[in-house]
Amino acid sequence: MKLTDFPSDIRDLVIPAPAGEMLYRCLDCGNEHGINELLYVCPDCGSVMMLHETSNLAAKKADGPTWRKVLDHRRMLNIPALKGIYRYHEFLGPVVPLESVIYLGEGHTPVVEANSRLQELTGARFFFKNDGQNPSASFKDRGMASALSYINSLIQKGTMKEILAVCASTGDTSAAAALYASYLTEGIKSAVLLPQGKVTPQQLSQPLGNGAKVFEIPGVFDDCMKVVENLSSRYDVALLNSKNAWRILGQESYSFEIAQDFDYDMANMVVVVPIGNAGNITAVMNGFLKFLDAGIIETLPKIIGVQSHHANPVYRYYLEPDTAKREFKPVTVKPSVAQAAMIGNPVSMPRVINVVETYNRLSGQKNVFFMEVTEQAIMDSELIANRNGHIACTQGGETLAGLMEAVKQGLISSDETAVIDSTAHALKFSGFQETYFTGTFPPEFGITPNPELINAPEELKAEGLTEFPASGAPLTGEAFERFVRLSADAIAARLNLSRQT
Numbered sequence: 001m002k003l004t005d006f007p008s009d010i011r012d013l014v015i016p017a018p019a020g021e022m023l024y025r026c027l028d029c030g031n032e033h034g035i036n037e038l039l040y041v042c043p044d045c046g047s048v049m050m051l052h053e054t055s056n057l058a059a060k061k062a063d064g065p066t067w068r069k070v071l072d073h074r075r076m077l078n079i080p081a082l083k084g085i086y087r088y089h090e091f092l093g094p095v096v097p098l099e100s101v102i103y104l105g106e107g108h109t110p111v112v113e114a115n116s117r118l119q120e121l122t123g124a125r126f127f128f129k130n131d132g133q134n135p136s137a138s139f140k141d142r143g144m145a146s147a148l149s150y151i152n153s154l155i156q157k158g159t160m161k162e163i164l165a166v167c168a169s170t171g172d173t174s175a176a177a178a179l180y181a182s183y184l185t186e187g188i189k190s191a192v193l194l195p196q197g198k199v200t201p202q203q204l205s206q207p208l209g210n211g212a213k214v215f216e217i218p219g220v221f222d223d224c225m226k227v228v229e230n231l232s233s234r235y236d237v238a239l240l241n242s243k244n245a246w247r248i249l250g251q252e253s254y255s256f257e258i259a260q261d262f263d264y265d266m267a268n269m270v271v272v273v274p275i276g277n278a279g280n281i282t283a284v285m286n287g288f289l290k291f292l293d294a295g296i297i298e299t300l301p302k303i304i305g306v307q308s309h310h311a312n313p314v315y316r317y318y319l320e321p322d323t324a325k326r327e328f329k330p331v332t333v334k335p336s337v338a339q340a341a342m343i344g345n346p347v348s349m350p351r352v353i354n355v356v357e358t359y360n361r362l363s364g365q366k367n368v369f370f371m372e373v374t375e376q377a378i379m380d381s382e383l384i385a386n387r388n389g390h391i392a393c394t395q396g397g398e399t400l401a402g403l404m405e406a407v408k409q410g411l412i413s414s415d416e417t418a419v420i421d422s423t424a425h426a427l428k429f430s431g432f433q434e435t436y437f438t439g440t441f442p443p444e445f446g447i448t449p450n451p452e453l454i455n456a457p458e459e460l461k462a463e464g465l466t467e468f469p470a471s472g473a474p475l476t477g478e479a480f481e482r483f484v485r486l487s488a489d490a491i492a493a494r495l496n497l498s499r500q501t
């Protein structure tokens with residue numbers, strides 16, 4: 001749709017120009033810092049930071065109903081920079097010019113309602129939001145589009161050049177970082193640090209394919225993260241983990257999309273997310289808080305964060321009901337099929353503590369909850385979801401298991417609707433499905449396959465056939481016809497098919 005065809009009252013607001021002022025704010029000492037250089041921790045006290053816009057730009061530009069109209073009309077624009085997460089420009093990175101935005105097709109992922117069988121089994125009405133349908137097949141693309149667009153704006157201004165982008169990863173962050181960095185060919189290279197043997201082959205192939213330098217390091221993700229933090233504190237590199245607050249901003253788009261997809265009515269809504277490095281739950285809560293502040297939504301949805309019992313530091317922290325007695329203790333992780341979330345010392349924990357407090361306060365009640373689920377429940381839930389038409393990854397299985405646990409605990413009532421996060425595509429984690437189907441999980445996972453969920457290919461060589469087609473040596477004539485007929489009959493016999501009359 002062309003700008004001239006938009007209603008005149010919103011025409012000036014539809015295409016955003018860079019505006020406002022953004023600063024890093026330390027969550028511990030409260031000090032603020034300019035954004036001209038990339039900062040990951042507060043230069044004064046070393047704590048994590050968040051980015052915020054200081055001039056109240058969104059509120060000055062329009063009220064809530066007007067914003068709703070603007071955002072809905074932006075859907076109809078054919079401007080690539082506004083097709084992805086930057087549809088929400090004023091709420092993400094208002095200082096970033098549209099010419100700097102890197103758009104690779106991220107965001108606006110489908111929200112797919114579970115069929116009645118799955119809803120009955122779960123005990124709740126719910127939708128999967130398929131973030132595996134992002135370009136590198138995970139939600140990390142939202143954060144990378146934001147971080148790399150900002151870096152691109154600094155390159156274009158001449159403030160940054162010859163960048164080496166680094167990250168530690170359980171597989172999804174590295175795929176997204178390598179993809180976005182490879183698009184930005186001018187002046188940027190990427191290097192990723194992976195815990196050796198703890199990233200799926202599909203995830204390992206992604207940064208390799210995009211030309212990143214890949215380092216496999218002994219240990220778990222938490223060890224890689226420490227190395228990356230050390231690198232970024234002593235060398236000239238751009239850190240692309242969610243410690244980088246630009247990543248958090250991009251991931252807030254997840255909440256903006258949910259609000260928009262449900263016509264901005266968040267009453268009786270529940271949003272369920274898995275927790276690993278805790279950047280995502282931070283972003284999801286912060287996104288809803290921004291829309292509440294701008295009057296775009298009137299209610300904050302309930303948030304449920306889910307962790308495996310093999311990597312549960314956030315869940316454990318919130319087990320203590322007395323806020324004053326809570327003490328964060330990193331945990332030693334055990335093997336988890338929700339491998340992307342196998343993290344014992346999440347870098348965003350201080351952000352979670354800060355934002356949960358604000359979220360509950362502005363909700364007027366406790367509105368953020370944490371669930372723990374077993375490895376067995378995660379794997380079974382993923383397979384059950386996918387048997388009902390979904391493309392859930394193991395983290396998607398974790399959120400479904402978390403939703404079921406929340407229903408069991410009476411946290412979800414019959415008038416509530418949940419949106420649960422499948423953070424990546426099922427195909428990235430197909431190895432765990434294979435391990436389940438072949439019953440070969442090492443004992444430390446504690447997973448026993450349910451025979452009803454197991455599936456395997458069957459070899460079919462019909463009885464009576466002596467000649468078979470082979471690659472480069474096709475059958476022809478009577479031999480080919482016999483092969484087709486007898487193979488079809490053998491399949492019909494195995495499937496108990498009746499003949500057409």
Ligand SMILES: N[C@@H](CCOP(=O)(O)O)C(=O)O
Nearest residue numbers: 169170172173241242277340
């Ligand atoms: N699950 C993550 C771990 C790193 O998280 P990040 O959001 O801090 O980059 C991954 O995919 O690597």
